[in-house]
Amino acid sequence: MNKDIVILRKSQVCADIVEHFIYRELRGENDLNYDQLTNFLVMMFGVLKLDNKVYRFFSLKLEDKIPWRAFIESLMRGSDTKEGEELNQFMLFYRTMENTIPLSRIQRASDISPINLLYLIDRLLPWTSLLKDGVIHATKSTMTEWLIHQESIKRLNGQTNLEGVHEYLANLLLEFSRQNSNWTEQWTRRHGGISTLMFLHRIVVAACMLHLSSRNHFSLLEAMLSNSGITYYLQPKFWKVLSDGRTDKHIGVQVVAGALQCFGNPFVIATLRHDSLDIACLAEAKDEIKLSMNPDSFWDWLDSLVKRS
Structure with missing residues (x-):
């Protein structure tokens, strides 16, 4: 990863591009598979924190994927708003991974x-x-x-x-x-x-x-x-x-x-x-x-x- 790429990804411009992409890709989409979900999550982690409206919009597409929805909603709160929120957000992320790739169904990883x-x-x-x-x-x-x-x-x-x-x-x-x-x-x-x-x-x-x-x-x-x-x-x-x-x-x-x-x-x-x-x-x-x-x-x-x- 060279300096120019890191500077770009740490910029608000890049965060805005990711926000626009998420809005465009999720419009009318209500049945996301795990490959799509992990793609979106990696994009979110790869830039600055997004506007809370984006997380809210994304979470509404996750009604049947409760662990995912809970974690995405936690991103709206951040990790430093109150005592214990850091651990709560971490555990929600862990449960999201467990739900996405349960050890009892490791072959599901082939979809990701x-x-x-x-x-x-x-x-x-x-x-x-x-x-x-x-x-x-x-x-x-x-x-x-x-x-x-x-x-x-x-x-x-x-x-x-x-x-x-x-x-x-x-x-x-x-x-x-x-x-x-x-x-x-x-x-x-x-x-x-x-x-x-x-x-x-x-x-x-x-x-x-x-x-x-x-x-x-x-x-x-x-x-x-x-x-x-x-x-x-x-x-x-x-x-x-x-x-x-x-x-x-x-x-x-x-x-x-x-x-x-x-x-x-x-x-x-x-x-x-x-x-x-x-x-x-x-x-x-x-x-x-x-x-x-x-x-x-x-x-x-x-x-x-x-x-x-």
């Missing part, structure tokens, strides 16, 4: 674009970790994507058990890793936007981030790295760094950072401190910046993205 699915996983996983522990483990591109739409950053007061969300993500990634390679090939080819090779790399990276964030689910990553149906597609150096870096039931931050250097998409750790983020980018030891969530800080991050990409 693989790139949209990965986008939503990349949205849910950092959000879970931030609320739970005040820390995000992500790639630089995922972190930049997350900050485009994010208005505020909070950590929950007190202990909140979000292990169920990590468990869902682990099982979801495991199910995708178990699918026959022909199924994955057909799925990615039918929807376009991402190759099977890149999809499988992305789910392995997601498994790494899940392990680091949850301090659990190492068995998922180990299963992926031992699955010939996946390793056949993995870049050899990427696979070797991860495989050689495994210890007993753990893989460390530096190992994951080293593996991600194969793609030029560095590893990022973001730590929440007093409603601002300290971001360390582990491409190099010196490659570290600080980010506070004020109007100018995003552009500091963007400048860093361009200089170090």
Whole structure:
């Protein structure tokens, strides 16, 4: 993602284009399938917050999809209007994903674009970790994507058990890793936007981030790295760094950072401190910046993205 694209997507002009597109596409449409729904949601997450009228208009098209409607309506309220709204919005998003791709009906995912699915996983996983522990483990591109739409950053007061969300993500990634390679090939080819090779790399990276964030689910990553149906597609150096870096039931931050250097998409750790983020980018030891969530800080991050990409 280059600087010009990020600047455009962070602009009101781009938000206006998305609003116009949603109005045009949804006019007279009352039976949305899950591929359409995820397309619209990814577009919404990819720009600034839209006008509440757009969310209201969209929600009226979702009478038979209650989890989706509840989540879209929560976007009208934002995440910082009252105590607990952040957690409420997060849980509604999680339930929306569970409803869209229930583990008992994993084949439903074939109706959804693989790139949209990965986008939503990349949205849910950092959000879970931030609320739970005040820390995000992500790639630089995922972190930049997350900050485009994010208005505020909070950590929950007190202990909140979000292990169920990590468990869902682990099982979801495991199910995708178990699918026959022909199924994955057909799925990615039918929807376009991402190759099977890149999809499988992305789910392995997601498994790494899940392990680091949850301090659990190492068995998922180990299963992926031992699955010939996946390793056949993995870049050899990427696979070797991860495989050689495994210890007993753990893989460390530096190992994951080293593996991600194969793609030029560095590893990022973001730590929440007093409603601002300290971001360390582990491409190099010196490659570290600080980010506070004020109007100018995003552009500091963007400048860093361009200089170090």
